[in-house]
Amino acid sequence: MASLLSIQDLTLEFPIYRGSVRALNGVTLRVESREIVGIVGESGSGKSVTAMMVMRLLVEGSYRARGSVTLLGQDVLRASEAAMLELRGSQVAMIFQEPMTALNPTRKVGAQMVEVIRLHRGLSRARARTEAVALLRDMHVADPERILGNYPFELSGGMRQRVLLALAFSCQPKLLIADEPTTALDVTVQRQVLLLMREKAREKNAAILFITHDMAVVSQFCDRVYVMYAGGVVEDGPTAEVMANPRHPYTRGLLGALPDRTGSRGQLEAIQGSVPDLTRLPEGCAFAARCPLVREACRQRPPLVVTDPAGRHRAACWAVQEEVQAP
Amino acid sequence: MNTPPILTLRGLQVRFPAGADWLGRANEHVHALNGVDLDIRPGETLGVVGESGCGKTTLAMVLIGLIKPSSGTLERNGARGGSANMQIVFQDPQSSLDPRLPVWRVIAEPLHVQRRGLSRAELKRAAGAAASQVEIPPDYLGRYPHEFSGGQRQRIAIARALISEPDIILLDEPTSALDISVQAQILNLLNELQRRRGLTYILISHNVSVVRHMSDRVAVMYLGQIVELGTCEEVLQTPRHPYTRLLLESVPRLGVPVAFDAVSSSTELPSNRRLPAGCFFRDRCPLAREGCDRPQALLTAAGEHRVRCHVEAGQP
Numbered sequence: 001m002a003s004l005l006s007i008q009d010l011t012l013e014f015p016i017y018r019g020s021v022r023a024l025n026g027v028t029l030r031v032e033s034r035e036i037v038g039i040v041g042e043s044g045s046g047k048s049v050t051a052m053m054v055m056r057l058l059v060e061g062s063y064r065a066r067g068s069v070t071l072l073g074q075d076v077l078r079a080s081e082a083a084m085l086e087l088r089g090s091q092v093a094m095i096f097q098e099p100m101t102a103l104n105p106t107r108k109v110g111a112q113m114v115e116v117i118r119l120h121r122g123l124s125r126a127r128a129r130t131e132a133v134a135l136l137r138d139m140h141v142a143d144p145e146r147i148l149g150n151y152p153f154e155l156s157g158g159m160r161q162r163v164l165l166a167l168a169f170s171c172q173p174k175l176l177i178a179d180e181p182t183t184a185l186d187v188t189v190q191r192q193v194l195l196l197m198r199e200k201a202r203e204k205n206a207a208i209l210f211i212t213h214d215m216a217v218v219s220q221f222c223d224r225v226y227v228m229y230a231g232g233v234v235e236d237g238p239t240a241e242v243m244a245n246p247r248h249p250y251t252r253g254l255l256g257a258l259p260d261r262t263g264s265r266g267q268l269e270a271i272q273g274s275v276p277d278l279t280r281l282p283e284g285c286a287f288a289a290r291c292p293l294v295r296e297a298c299r300q301r302p303p304l305v306v307t308d309p310a311g312r313h314r315a316a317c318w319a320v321q322e323e324v325q326a327p
Numbered sequence: 328m329n330t331p332p333i334l335t336l337r338g339l340q341v342r343f344p345a346g347a348d349w350l351g352r353a354n355e356h357v358h359a360l361n362g363v364d365l366d367i368r369p370g371e372t373l374g375v376v377g378e379s380g381c382g383k384t385t386l387a388m389v390l391i392g393l394i395k396p397s398s399g400t401l402e403r404n405g406a407r408g409g410s411a412n413m414q415i416v417f418q419d420p421q422s423s424l425d426p427r428l429p430v431w432r433v434i435a436e437p438l439h440v441q442r443r444g445l446s447r448a449e450l451k452r453a454a455g456a457a458a459s460q461v462e463i464p465p466d467y468l469g470r471y472p473h474e475f476s477g478g479q480r481q482r483i484a485i486a487r488a489l490i491s492e493p494d495i496i497l498l499d500e501p502t503s504a505l506d507i508s509v510q511a512q513i514l515n516l517l518n519e520l521q522r523r524r525g526l527t528y529i530l531i532s533h534n535v536s537v538v539r540h541m542s543d544r545v546a547v548m549y550l551g552q553i554v555e556l557g558t559c560e561e562v563l564q565t566p567r568h569p570y571t572r573l574l575l576e577s578v579p580r581l582g583v584p585v586a587f588d589a590v591s592s593s594t595e596l597p598s599n600r601r602l603p604a605g606c607f608f609r610d611r612c613p614l615a616r617e618g619c620d621r622p623q624a625l626l627t628a629a630g631e632h633r634v635r636c637h638v639e640a641g642q643p
Contacts, residue, residue: 042506043477157379158594186378186533187577189594191585213506216579243582257511259540260581264559265518268540270511274476 010067025231038222093168097180099160110148158189230286237313247315332366339399361551374542414488418500420480431468478509557632
């Protein structure tokens with residue numbers, strides 16, 4: 001069976017004055033049905049823009065894309081707008097980092113939920129409202145009726161995100177794209193929202209593409225993970241395997257930089273330098289300038305190569321490739 | 328510990344007027360701090376951890392003098408006689424650095440304000456010395472803040488805090504706006520500076536991992552009160568207050584699976600307009616019982632470990 005989502009060698013450029021910003025530099029990624037897949041990376045690594053491309057939410061004409069994105073059998077880069085409208089919301093749902101900006105501040109939560117439910121499912125107003133109550137109750141909201149009568153600003157961040165999750169699951173989506181859904185929330189609320197999201201996805205047989213900068217969250221919630229750096233995937237594999245046995249120097253650096261792994265006041269293994277300028281990406285490996293293992297071969301871009309016998313864990317690094325291929 | 332505290336807080340309360348009657352008199356208040364007692368010792372790092380709305384930032388504003396407490400006292404006993412000189416590093420270096428000043432002016436501004444009459448050359452030299460301590464190359468000093476990356480901007484903010492040679496630096500979420508790899512660079516730098524210069528840090532953060540890594544002592548705040556206080560190990564390894572436990576359980580940990588409970592438990596904070604009568608955590612507390620309807624005091628559990636919970640403080 002074909003993958004739910006398959007991205008092949010996707011390159012994305014935004015033209016700017018005298019040049020272009022290369023936001024994605026050959027991303028290859030897939031999501032199977034019912035899978036929870038994480039994309040982890042720092043600011044500017046291209047994780048959010050990947051999600052935007054899957055839904056084709058970027059302003060038409062503002063970018064140049066090459067490669068392919070296949071979502072539920074649709075060729076996203078070439079599909080008609082009507083076909084995309086068919087996918088968005090009903091088959092593929094998306095939730096964002098800041099729930100306040102995803103809700104209309106001037107309308108009550110109930111009116112907004114009813115509108116979405118009616119649009120996708122053609123229910124009567126009264127039936128849609130009953131459905132909204134049921135959806136909120138599913139999200140363990142204690143008194144859904146009261147929430148429906150509130151404006152978004154009257155709700156806490158966690159409650160707003162639960163409203164959006166309820167909406168996301170209102171149409172039996174096959175894929176939920178969650179872009180930093182808990183970054184704006186406190187940890188106690190974050191745990192609740194993440195657990196709810198996973199519970200609902202399992203129950204409704206939906207897959208999740210989960211975008212975050214937090215390695216710990218990925219390790220707890222995702223089946224597989226893609227580590228992105230400067231617009232490319234540098235490592236991917238089953239989460240437990242990648243966390244326990246990271247191969248790419250960047251992934252190792254990220255994990256080493258976490259304060260929880262180093263004893264109190266110990267020197268953290270900071271990655272030296274900063275991310276490359278996306279308007280002037282180097283020809284070869286994008287991480288070379290910061291890499292402790294840099295060598296002559298790094299002038300060329302390394303492909304993703306399999307690093308484990310099962311063939312599920314891959315890294316894009318010449319040094320790792322050398323190590324793997326050595327007898 | 329026999330060294331006198333460098334900073335003493337007693338019964339600090341801050342409330343902001345919220346509603347007003349027809350004469351414009353406040354008839355409702357937001358209670359941001361509800362009685363904070365704290366001693367800050369010279370040379371230590373005190374971590375203050377809590378979630379949004381717990382009063383961390385209000386506490387910082389009171390400490391630095393940007394907000395006057397509604398009641399309570401704050402006493403500074405500087406090592407150099409007089410009051411301890413305090414500086415602050417804010418969360419977002421994008422908004423805390425003046426975009427229209429070259430970096431050397433940004434860094435030298437505290438000196439310029441405190442000691443009027445220093446020449447341009449003297450200020451520039453002092454800025455260069457401070458910049459070299461945070462590893463900003465001196466030939467970058469003529470540039471403007473927007474020409475630097477987030478991590479470098481935070482280094483500039485630290486240089487600005489260092490230039491007036493303070494005893495205490497207040498770090499208000501110093502790495503929340505930064506990526507993990509850059510966060511590590513900044514935390515290393517802060518530790519290094521503390522070792523070299525014997526600085527006292529008050530580190531305010533919602534990030535338990537950062538607080539655990541940096542702090543000697545930790546205070547946990549909830550709804551404007553300190554609910555638990557002790558050494559870093561005491562509070563974060565053997566937490567006593569039910570809120571501290573909930574907080575620590577909720578922190579995502581690498582490779583530690585999450586328990587599939589707590590989905591339906593309440594995560595809503597009580598209103599800070601009308602404070603609960605008894606223990607502030609009672610509505611969410613698994614240990615709630617008789618006696619929790621009375622206001623709780625910060626009781627000694629063991630040694631220096633103090634907890635605002637009559638149930639837990641009584642346990643051996």
